[in-house]
Amino acid sequence: MSAVIEIDGLRKTFHTLRHGRRVAVDGFDLLVEAGQVHGFLGPNGSGKTTTLRALLGLVRADGGRMSVLGASSPDRLPEVAGRVGAIVESPQFFGNFTAHRTLRLLALAGGVPTARVDEVLEQVGLRDRGHERVRGYSLGMKQRLAVASALLKNPELLILDEPANGLDPAGIREMRDLMRSLSAAGVTVLLSSHILAEIQLICDHVTIISRGRRVAAGPVDEVLAGFDQHEFQVRVAEPERAAELLGALGLAVTAHPDHLRVAGVDDPELISRTLGEQGLWVHELVRLRPDLESVFLELTGDPPHPALPRQVDGSARPAAEPDDLAIDLDARDNREVEA
Numbered sequence: 001m002s003a004v005i006e007i008d009g010l011r012k013t014f015h016t017l018r019h020g021r022r023v024a025v026d027g028f029d030l031l032v033e034a035g036q037v038h039g040f041l042g043p044n045g046s047g048k049t050t051t052l053r054a055l056l057g058l059v060r061a062d063g064g065r066m067s068v069l070g071a072s073s074p075d076r077l078p079e080v081a082g083r084v085g086a087i088v089e090s091p092q093f094f095g096n097f098t099a100h101r102t103l104r105l106l107a108l109a110g111g112v113p114t115a116r117v118d119e120v121l122e123q124v125g126l127r128d129r130g131h132e133r134v135r136g137y138s139l140g141m142k143q144r145l146a147v148a149s150a151l152l153k154n155p156e157l158l159i160l161d162e163p164a165n166g167l168d169p170a171g172i173r174e175m176r177d178l179m180r181s182l183s184a185a186g187v188t189v190l191l192s193s194h195i196l197a198e199i200q201l202i203c204d205h206v207t208i209i210s211r212g213r214r215v216a217a218g219p220v221d222e223v224l225a226g227f228d229q230h231e232f233q234v235r236v237a238e239p240e241r242a243a244e245l246l247g248a249l250g251l252a253v254t255a256h257p258d259h260l261r262v263a264g265v266d267d268p269e270l271i272s273r274t275l276g277e278q279g280l281w282v283h284e285l286v287r288l289r290p291d292l293e294s295v296f297l298e299l300t301g302d303p304p305h306p307a308l309p310r311q312v313d314g315s316a317r318p319a320a321e322p323d324d325l326a327i328d329l330d331a332r333d334n335r336e337v338e339a
């Protein structure tokens with residue numbers, strides 16, 4: 001498989017007036033191959049947005065090498081820009097415009113045939129609502145409109161920063177279905193998120209970042225398998241006796257109010273046979289598989305906490321920290337103080 005995104009040893013440090021030096025990304029590596037739906041997972045402030053911005057030439061890196069679709073970034077980025085759709089900064093839409101008009105204007109500005117507008121509206125499931133004003137859209141619909149705008153160029157690679165952030169369960173489901181259909185259509189997707197269950201549902205590969213560093217990477221199943229404790233939940237009539245019997249086999253048994261957890265088991269038959277031979281009948285035996293949540297906690301030591309929604313219309317932007325407000329470090333205005 002060919003590499004679509006390669007990041008090798010990326011470093012970026014910001015300098016703020018109050019806090020001084022802030023290392024945002026610290027020797028970070030990322031490899032995204034063609035056809036992947038790749039999750040870029042990390043807690044708030046771990047460096048996801050900074051990485052994506054550096055990759056897309058929106059902020060200057062201090063070190064490391066990056067390439068997108070084989071072109072080194074940022075110097076040769078213009079050569080491949082037409083093949084990449086990205087939503088890293090929250091796009092602002094005019095509430096008075098319809099989605100159709102919004103996309104038509106973007107298509108005209110970008111030299112894209114306007115026939116593409118209906119296609120992308122169809123692709124993101126907004127075709128029936130395309131002639132309504134954006135003002136009346138739900139957050140999920142605005143997110144889909146943002147994705148539609150990134151799809152206008154028919155990109156081979158789609159980069160999305162927190163596309164599911166702030167969405168309700170129905171919106172998250174819609175976003176998941178959209179990502180799946182894009183992937184089926186051959187688009188490589190890199191999406192950042194701190195919604196672990198989402199990554200698990202949407203993505204086939206994942207890279208986990210913590211404090212600016214990669215802490216795990218690989219196929220989602222493999223990353224999870226590395227954390228499998230071979231653990232089972234057991235419900236049985238006499239849990240104390242059962243715990244003794246299983247403990248005597250060298251298994252790690254922990255008692256919970258209405259069940260036992262038994263770790264270190266390769267074959268669950270060992271549990272049912274051992275207990276059955278002693279007349280203890282198992283009435284529930286469930287394999288406990290690790291989910292990304294527990295992997296994430298173990299790797300980062302930092303529970304993900306729900307961020308404020310990063311809305312695509314900018315109406316509910318997260319409050320900036322007071323020191324950031326004072327010197328306005330928003331890189332989009334090129335007023336950040338770089339290392």
Ligand SMILES: Nc1ncnc2c1ncn2[C@@H]1O[C@H](COP(=O)(O)OP(=O)(O)OP(=O)(O)O)[C@@H](O)[C@H]1O
Pocket residue numbers: 014015016022023024042043044045046047048049050051194307329330331336337
């Ligand atoms: N323009 C800036 N000026 C100063 N510090 C910044 C700037 N942008 C990011 N940082 C700092 O760099 C670190 C990484 O931030 P970044 O936004 O990349 O994290 P993130 O993983 O995208 O977080 P979130 O999930 O909250 O968006 C944080 O400590 C952040 O405060």
